[in-house]
Amino acid sequence: MNYLTLSLALIFVLIPLLLSKALKLELEKDTIIAAVRSIIQLLAVGYLLQYVFDAENMLYILLMVVLMIAAATQNARRKGRSIQGITWKLVLTFVVVEVLTQGILLGLSITPPTPQYIIPISGMIIGNSMVLSILFLNRFTSEVEDHEDETELILSLGGTPKQAIHRQLITSIKASTIPTIESQKTIGLVQLPGMMSGQIIAGADPVQAVQFQLLILFLILTTAVVTSILLGYMSYPTLFNERMQLVKNRMKE
């Protein structure tokens, strides 16, 4: 695809703009901002990746991963700002997920240690981990608030903080990971995954594309479960003090 054909793709931006104008939906400003931002951001990333790929320097790869983790942390921490030390908990979660998955991929030579593989896969892993973190934190904070009576009941009967928060923790872990598991059950039946579609359009062998997509799906499965569990078990102790008391103001927005 060249820039001329790409510019023709702007027709697909014009259609919603015209419809919005005609129906007075007032979506024009946001549509233009979204379109301009995607053009700038993706082109910048494209050129940056080109540079990193050409340089073939591990330091650049590392820097890219660090940038991804920083951006994901910045995005997810807003949802969990009521939990003490959430920034470092998120950073640690993303680092563990990245090291675990890339360790297996590179260690078992499933993917080659080149930036073309490491960077896009890291992006998918960290991005997915970020979404899972947001889903988990959203659910966990509301579970804790909604079931405060139950938490205090268990504490008052001589339960430990872990016992007192167990139900809320498990519910939140399940609730945040179920969409990933469910979506994988119907994958390929309704829509083809984006990465696989991209590879097929770019001329790759469909079976090869499917194999790669499966790898990514399984990675995402691990990422989802590990992210929720790790974040959950790091978060709940901060809600209690050393006297096993539920510290309410640690949960305040």
Added chain:
Amino acid sequence: MPVTVKEAVRLENVTYAADGQEILKQVTGSFPEGKITTLVGPSGAGKTSLFRLINGLRKTSSGDIYVEDKHIEKYHPVELRRKVGIALQSATMISGSVFDNLTLPLKLQGEELRREKALELLDLVGLKQDILQQNIKDLSGGQRQKLSIARTLVNRPDILLLDEITASLDRVSQQDIEELIVKINEKYGTTMIWITHNLQQAKNLGDYTWVMIAGEVVETGESSLLNDPSNEQVRRFVKGED
């Protein structure tokens, strides 16, 4: 309070603040062992907060609390909460059956309540034995309250804190619970500290009473004090002017 009676709980200059608001102000006093002491006072007097401090669910801002002459911070929190049981007006239950709720205190210790013991507890609190496997959703307010007390008793507490446990019940259930509390007190010698808004209940069932107003203990003594309070604020409260 008579000096000859042993103290189950002693408070020394206890203050408690939450959300920037002073809830308890320099509360000092004691609750005698094996007796029923009622805690009366208008809403917002800090009575429930006092319970949460004694049970160790909240931390005092300053001052000291002793349970059986031992500072509560010298107890492991789990030990303290098993020793000082608490039953609340809300009678919060975990989802599941009556048995699931009864066995909860032991389950938290990795044990299971024996069926015979569970039936014995139901009998003690005046609940029919055939409700053991019933879902707690099917229980009435009075049944939940009795179950809540039975569940607290599983830990064999020496002190029982009862927070408005009859407030939302009909007259018959209320009477049942009153009889139950007296029965437990007599049978096990459990120290009872009972928050109630029902002054008649306080006069009839309590050995002693504390009157709390706006975070302060304004008068303590034998329950008969409610018939003729010496403090002007208490007099107004008893007359229903507060």
